[in-house]
Amino acid sequence: MALARTEDCGCDCNVLHVPPALSWSCSAVSRWVEELGFPEYKQACFKSNRINGRKLIYVTASSLPNMGITDFQHIKVITAAIRKLMTITEPQWCRSISLRHRDSMGLFLERKGPTGKRANTLTLSQFLKELEA
Numbered sequence: 030m031a032l033a034r035t036e037d038c039g040c041d042c043n044v045l046h047v048p049p050a051l052s053w054s055c056s057a058v059s060r061w062v063e064e065l066g067f068p069e070y071k072q073a074c075f076k077s078n079r080i081n082g083r084k085l086i087y088v089t090a091s092s093l094p095n096m097g098i099t100d101f102q103h104i105k106v107i108t109a110a111i112r113k114l115m116t117i118t119e120p121q122w123c124r125s126i127s128l129r130h131r132d133s134m135g136l137f138l139e140r141k142g143p144t145g146k147r148a149n150t151l152t153l154s155q156f157l158k159e160l161e162a
Contacts, residue, residue: 047153048134050114051141053082065110067103074098083148085111086138133157 053061058080059071074096080088088096088111093104112118117135137156141148 046116048115048138050085051082051138053085055079055081058082058085061114062107065107067107070096070098070103070107083142083144086115086117086135086142133160136160 050058050061055076059076062068062075063071074093078096080096088108090104090108093099093107098104098107115134115138117138118132133156137151137153140151140156
């Protein structure tokens with residue numbers, strides 16, 4: 030697996046790291062699911078749905094049953110592992126509505142998820158500048 034790419038946002042905050050999993054192929058995601066302890070979902074759920082690193086951000090507890098994963102404990106483990114892998118924080122049910130909807134990395138990964146020229150060329154530093162504007 031590739032090393033994390035680092036981009037400085039230009040302020041004095043901590044440096045954000047683009048998760049290496051963002052560039053994973055469908056096969057790499059399937060291997061990761063198998064290594065996570067769920068080989069039964071490798072082919073039937075992840076490979077057959079063509080889940081690559083860019084689509085992994087969209088895999089949530091709500092989408093897993095549609096992919097064939099219905100065991101609630103498995104859903105909890107897989108979604109927690111995806112959040113950890115993509116370095117996004119779990120939304121808190123009690124958060125203030127005055128706060129941003131999600132953390133910057135989660136929003137960035139959602140923008141990188143689709144394919145196309147704009148998503149392919151978007152960098153983390155560009156995205157953070159757009160957020161500030």
